[in-house]
Amino acid sequence: MGSLYRSEEMAACQLFLQAEAAYASISELGELGLVQFKDMNPDLNSFQRKFVNEVRRCEEMERKLRFLEKEIARDQIPMPDPKEIPNSPEPREMILLETTFEKLEKEMNEVNVNATTLKKNFLDLTELKHILTNAQTFFDEAEFEIDGSTISMSDRAAVLPPPPPTASPSRTLGPTGNIRFVAGVVLRERIPTFERLLWRSCRGNVFLRQKEIDTPLEDPNTGEEVMKSVFVIFFQGEQLKAKVKKICEGFRATLYQCPETANERREMAAGIQTRIEDLNTVLSQSLDHRHRVLVSIADDMKAWHMKVRKIKAVYHVLNMFNVDVTQKYLIGECWCAERHRSRIETALRTGTERSGSSVPSILNRMETTEHPPTYNCTNKFTKVFQSIVDSYGVAGYREVNPAPFTIVTFPFLFSLMFGDSGHGVLMFMAALAMVVMETKLMQTKSDNEIWNIFFGGRYIILLMGGFSIYAGLMYNDIFSKSFNIFGSGWYPHPQRYSEHTIDHHKDLTLDPTNNSDYRGHPYPFGMDPVWQMSLNKITWLNSFKMKISIIFGVSQMFFGVILSLQNSRYFRNSVNIFCEFLPQMLFLSCIFGYLIVLILYKWIAINATMSACAPSLLIDLINMFLLNYPLEPCSSAEFYDGQKSFQSFLLLLALVCVPWLLIAKPIILKRQHSKKQVQLLNNNDEFEGRKSTEINLDGETQTSKQKDGRKDSHTGHEEEEEFSFGEAFVHQCIHTIEYCLGCISHTASYLRLWALSLAHAELSEVLWNMVFRVALKMSGYTGLIAIFILFTPWAVLTIAILLLMEGLSAFLHTLRLHWVEFQSKFYKGDGYLFDPFRFDKIIEVSADD
Amino acid sequence: MTIPCCGPKCSGFCAFISVWGIIMLAVLGAFFYVHAPSLAEDLPINMPLWRKQDYNYNYVKDLYRKAAVNCWIAAGIYVATFILSCIMLKINLRQSNSS
Numbered sequence: 001m002g003s004l005y006r007s008e009e010m011a012a013c014q015l016f017l018q019a020e021a022a023y024a025s026i027s028e029l030g031e032l033g034l035v036q037f038k039d040m041n042p043d044l045n046s047f048q049r050k051f052v053n054e055v056r057r058c059e060e061m062e063r064k065l066r067f068l069e070k071e072i073a074r075d076q077i078p079m080p081d082p083k084e085i086p087n088s089p090e091p092r093e094m095i096l097l098e099t100t101f102e103k104l105e106k107e108m109n110e111v112n113v114n115a116t117t118l119k120k121n122f123l124d125l126t127e128l129k130h131i132l133t134n135a136q137t138f139f140d141e142a143e144f145e146i147d148g149s150t151i152s153m154s155d156r157a158a159v160l161p162p163p164p165p166t167a168s169p170s171r172t173l174g175p176t177g178n179i180r181f182v183a184g185v186v187l188r189e190r191i192p193t194f195e196r197l198l199w200r201s202c203r204g205n206v207f208l209r210q211k212e213i214d215t216p217l218e219d220p221n222t223g224e225e226v227m228k229s230v231f232v233i234f235f236q237g238e239q240l241k242a243k244v245k246k247i248c249e250g251f252r253a254t255l256y257q258c259p260e261t262a263n264e265r266r267e268m269a270a271g272i273q274t275r276i277e278d279l280n281t282v283l284s285q286s287l288d289h290r291h292r293v294l295v296s297i298a299d300d301m302k303a304w305h306m307k308v309r310k311i312k313a314v315y316h317v318l319n320m321f322n323v324d325v326t327q328k329y330l331i332g333e334c335w336c337a338e339r340h341r342s343r344i345e346t347a348l349r350t351g352t353e354r355s356g357s358s359v360p361s362i363l364n365r366m367e368t369t370e371h372p373p374t375y376n377c378t379n380k381f382t383k384v385f386q387s388i389v390d391s392y393g394v395a396g397y398r399e400v401n402p403a404p405f406t407i408v409t410f411p412f413l414f415s416l417m418f419g420d421s422g423h424g425v426l427m428f429m430a431a432l433a434m435v436v437m438e439t440k441l442m443q444t445k446s447d448n449e450i451w452n453i454f455f456g457g458r459y460i461i462l463l464m465g466g467f468s469i470y471a472g473l474m475y476n477d478i479f480s481k482s483f484n485i486f487g488s489g490w491y492p493h494p495q496r497y498s499e500h501t502i503d504h505h506k507d508l509t510l511d512p513t514n515n516s517d518y519r520g521h522p523y524p525f526g527m528d529p530v531w532q533m534s535l536n537k538i539t540w541l542n543s544f545k546m547k548i549s550i551i552f553g554v555s556q557m558f559f560g561v562i563l564s565l566q567n568s569r570y571f572r573n574s575v576n577i578f579c580e581f582l583p584q585m586l587f588l589s590c591i592f593g594y595l596i597v598l599i600l601y602k603w604i605a606i607n608a609t610m611s612a613c614a615p616s617l618l619i620d621l622i623n624m625f626l627l628n629y630p631l632e633p634c635s636s637a638e639f640y641d642g643q644k645s646f647q648s649f650l651l652l653l654a655l656v657c658v659p660w661l662l663i664a665k666p667i668i669l670k671r672q673h674s675k676k677q678v679q680l681l682n683n684n685d686e687f688e689g690r691k692s693t694e695i696n697l698d699g700e701t702q703t704s705k706q707k708d709g710r711k712d713s714h715t716g717h718e719e720e721e722e723f724s725f726g727e728a729f730v731h732q733c734i735h736t737i738e739y740c741l742g743c744i745s746h747t748a749s750y751l752r753l754w755a756l757s758l759a760h761a762e763l764s765e766v767l768w769n770m771v772f773r774v775a776l777k778m779s780g781y782t783g784l785i786a787i788f789i790l791f792t793p794w795a796v797l798t799i800a801i802l803l804l805m806e807g808l809s810a811f812l813h814t815l816r817l818h819w820v821e822f823q824s825k826f827y828k829g830d831g832y833l834f835d836p837f838r839f840d841k842i843i844e845v846s847a848d849d
Numbered sequence: 850m851t852i853p854c855c856g857p858k859c860s861g862f863c864a865f866i867s868v869w870g871i872i873m874l875a876v877l878g879a880f881f882y883v884h885a886p887s888l889a890e891d892l893p894i895n896m897p898l899w900r901k902q903d904y905n906y907n908y909v910k911d912l913y914r915k916a917a918v919n920c921w922i923a924a925g926i927y928v929a930t931f932i933l934s935c936i937m938l939k940i941n942l943r944q945s946n947s948s
Contacts, residue, residue: 481887499904532887776891776916783893783916787923791870 002339002377004386004404006570007395009338010372010834016362017321017330018352025351025361026314026837027088032347033838036335036373039320049319057098058312064101065305071108072294072301082303088310088839090354097304104297111290118283119220125276127185128256130213131230132269135183135258138209138232181234182244186253188212188227194251198233202243207234232258306843313842333366335834337375341365372397375834382407384460392819393829398570400563402823409556409822410814411463416552417756417810418464420764421472422479423802428465434458464811474526475757479798480764482529489523490530507535512608538758545754547599553750553821554592557743560825561585567826575672579665583657584739584825590654592747594647595621615639624651662736666728673723738824746821752813760806767797857945860937867931871924878920884913892916 002008017025029035046052072079089097186194195208210231218225231253233244248255259265321332336344341363348361374395378386386403388410395401418424434441435458446452454461476482493516497508510517522528531537561584568576598617606614613634623629623636624647630636638644771794775786823829855863881888892912899908 484886529887533890773891777893779893779912779915784919784922787874787919788926791874791923791927792866795866795869 002337004376004378004382004401006398006401007374007376007831008834010335010375010397011338011341011365012368012370012372013334013336013341014362014364014366015321015330015332015334016364017332017348018357018359018361019323019328019330021352021355021357021359021361022318022321022330023091023314024355025348026317027310028347028351028354029344030088030310030314030317030837030839032343033836033840034336034340034344036834036836037317037320038333038335040322040332041320046319050321050323051315051319054094054315055312055319057094058308058315061098061101061308062305062312064105065301065308068101068104068108068294068297069301071112071290072298075291075294077291077294077298079298079301082306085840085843086303086307088314089307093307094311097307101304104293107293108290111286111293114286115283115290116220118279118286119218122276122279122283123217123220124254124256125272125279126217127213127228127230127254129269129272129276131183131185131232131256131258132265132272134211134230135232135265136262137211138183141209179234179236180241181232181258182241182248182255183230183232183258184248184253184255185213185228185230186248186251188229190251190253191229191231194231194247194253197247197251198244201247202235202240205235206240206244208232209234309842310839313837313839317837335373336836337377337834371831373834374399374831376401376403378403381459384457385410388460388815388818390833392823393827394831394833396828396831399828399831400566400570400826402563402818402827405559406818407463410460410818411467413552413753413817414464414810414814415467415471416549416753417813418468418760418807419471419475419757420477420479420760420802421469423764423798423807424465424468424470424472426465426799426803427461427807428469431458431462431465435462464807475761476527476529476532477761477764480532480761480768482527482532484529486524488530489519489521489528490517491519492517518608541761542754542758545757546751547603549750549753550592550747551596551599552753553747553817554588554596556750556817556822557746557825558585558588558593560822561588564826575665575668579668580661580735583661583664587654587657587661587740588743590650590657592743594650613637613639627651658736658740661739662732666725666732669723669728670725742824746824749821750817752817756806756810756813760802760810763806764798764802767794767802771797855937857938857941860934860941863934864931864938867927867934870927871931874920874924874927878917878924881913881917881920884910888913888916 041049046055049055069079191210195210198206198208208231210229212229213227216225216227233248235241235244245255259268318330321330323329324331345363348363352360374397376386376395382403385406386401389395389401389403389406415424434455438458441455446455472478490510490512492508492510496511496516501508512518527541531540534540561581564584565577565581568574568581595617598615598620602615602617615637616635619636627648629638629644771790775783775790777783778786877888889909892909894909894912899905902908
């Protein structure tokens with residue numbers, strides 16, 4: 001387990017893989033997940049790469065898998081996740097998978113096509129059956145009307161001319177009469193338009209009879225169920241027949257041959273019935289078969305998906321390699337952590353063994369001028385803190401990582417703003433529940449973003465709750481009430497407060513001097529509980545909380561500046577130490593360090609008897625800057641000997657730091673640069689294998705061995721020749737202004753610790769007074785019912801407003817304090833994250849798609 | 850068994866509030882019983898009546914006791930609510946398991 005203090009040491013390595021062993025080695029490295037590959041062919045598009053065929057085959061396999069998944073989903077068969085992630089398959093297994101998928105796809109397609117055909121036939125037969133059953137009624141009706149020669153119920157019915165006298169008085173209309181008919185089935189919603197069109201186009205000479213089919217029929221193409229009606233059209237003559245047929249086609253009505261005699265119809269109906277039954281059997285059997293096939297593969301679907309994805313990922317990585325001249329080796333470059341090298345080499349050996357190749361792979365460390373990625377090894381606890389830091393900016397390579405400090409300072413500053421033990425307990429228990437049921441909750445993958453955010457931050461919420469309990473005890477605030485554990489330090493002296501005094505005064509002030517109302521020593525732990533009931537609680541707490549906010553804020557800023565010293569020492573940047581760290585430290589100490597000392601002095605040395613002339617620190621600070629030392633209001637007068645000269649000295653020191661910070665560094669850099677030029681001019685003859693010191697623009701010193709001497713030293717020279725004094729000066733100017741103004745504004749910014757804690761305390765108190773106290777103020781049975789009823793809204797509002805809203809607000813402010821006020825003192829944040837090639841990440845990402 | 854009158858989330862929420870109510874009202878009742886001064890402002894003190902009794906402390910003590918009893922009985926009612934919501938939860942679970 002690496003240290004979280006700085007990012008890991010990274011090594012750029014060259015990887016030589018034999019072509020046969022390449023696949024196995026890369027898949028072993030994928031399982032390991034410790035190597036980040038560099039793309040050696042960035043200017044090739046995906047079609048020009050070496051393994052493009054294999055990638056294409058993988059995508060074809062994925063397409064087949066998606067098709068099968070859709071079929072399985074259509075039948076609503078569940079696809080369980082595999083119990084363990086399958087290992088990446090061998091290349092020969094890929095061919096096996098391909099043939100399996102192809103076979104399955106073909107089978108599915110056949111079954112589907114057959115099913116469609118069968119369903120179509122089924123539909124035809126069913127419609128015909130309906131026609132036959134309804135035909136008799138049609139003919140009866142029609143005959144009745146024709147015989148009766150009366151107009152039927154609807155006016156739309158066509159009036160047919162009476163049959164010619166030569167017509168045989170047969171009961172059925174047949175070809176002996178000129179009346180002919182067609183029978184068919186059409187969608188129910190089209191019937192009215194159908195009728196109207198027939199009437200208009202045939203000029204009322206056709207006769208439509210229709211009846212609705214009660215059961216819905218399944219359309220074979222869409223699989224939907226539609227309602228249809230049977231109809232019979234009677235007409236006379238060939239032309240009308242042609243027209244009718246055309247109209248039927250237009251309305252997509254299917255026409256059927258309907259026999260004219262009742263006997264024939266009955267025979268046909270019987271025949272159709274048997275055919276329908278046969279068809280049903282065949283259909284159900286083929287659907288059963290399809291279902292069985294799908295069930296048999298449903299268990300393997302997810303595992304296959306993962307395998308195909310792994311294969312594709314390996315080939316993508318192999319595409320990043322270069323092929324050497326002999327076509328037998330693949331050469332690639334990668335980043336890996338220095339201390340993981342042995343594990344990587346073991347993985348490579350395993351890969352070589354798996355592929356049965358005899359030639360080992362070589363992992364060769366190489367020197368490079370590129371910036372290495374930042375790799376922080378985190379566990380489930382530190383992951384969330386590291387992600388908080390990384391959200392603002394990824395740390396530069398080997399820079400001090402703020403994350404381990406954030407583990408403590410973040411919950412601490414949060415608790416200063418949240419300080420209520422009752423709410424802290426609730427938060428702590430909620431987080432504890434999440435942590436204890438961690439493994440179970442991680443398996444149920446939820447889509448709910450908000451839940452995922454809360455669950456991912458369970459450790460930070462746990463710490464925030466725990467720290468808040470402590471802060472609540474210090475502020476003596478539990479659901480806006482105070483606990484009196486040790487006995488308050490204040491007690492009104494019985495001689496001073498008689499009944500007469502209390503009766504005639506609305507407000508009384510307890511006197512802490514002379515130990516009259518104050519027992520002499522304070523409440524041992526936290527805020528005295530008497531303050532909860534006093535009217536000037538806020539005045540007192542304001543002063544107290546503002547001062548501790550300043551103390552904690554300036555301490556955190558001091559700590560930030562010290563971390564910048566650590567960075568300068570690690571990168572051996574002595575220019576920074578003398579030209580940045582020292583003036584920064586002095587500036588901060590002279591002004592704000594002195595302020596802290598004053599605060600502590602005032603707390604310790606000034607007691608209640610001196611309260612009339614207690615020094616006002618803010619006025620004193622302002623006067624220090626204005627060099628103004630009045631005698632008049634005794635709170636602004638000097639309160640220790642030599643104050644004037646000492647403060648003037650501090651002011652002078654702070655003012656000196658500003659040009660020191662501004663000018664020293666660019667001048668020194670310029671001098672170093674010109675010295676460098678002279679040195680290089682003298683040593684221009686030697687090239688190979690020389691140690692030289694390079695100084696980059698921002699002053700980081702690195703030693704590097706020049707390997708390919710000539711080329712590298714030239715590029716090194718080019719870097720130095722680009723040093724521009726103006727640019728360095730502007731850069732330093734910005735840094736100075738940012739730091740000096742930042743000191744003042746950030747110190748004031750830390751006052752939000754006071755502001756939010758005040759807001760939280762007041763909200764909590766208002767909630768209690770306005771909601772719960774109403775219930776307690778009622779007596780008797782109404783009081784009882786009121787307590788029972790009003791507790792729930794009080795609880796709900798506590799959770800909604802005080803826990804969620806205030807919690808979120810305090811979280812955000814703490815985040816800002818860390819990102820801006822703390823990290824601006826030392827953090828460069830210009831790195832990029834180490835992104836290793838890992839199978840589990842690829843599978844997770846694609847599972848979300 | 851029977852149709853639950855609230856779904857799984859509602860019954861879970863009711864169970865949680867009931868537990869919180871039981872614990873908090875019991876503790877609050879205890880604090881009222883020991884005459885905690887922090888809770889003095891929550892008492893239904895009738896100032897003119899108290900003045901008539903010459904600001905007798907027993908009046909306040911009596912009020913404290915009454916408030917404590919009220920809180921404890923309310924905690925008891927929340928016990929009943931808790932049992933009810935647990936039953937609802939069980940019914941919901943059984944329904945979701947069977948369907």
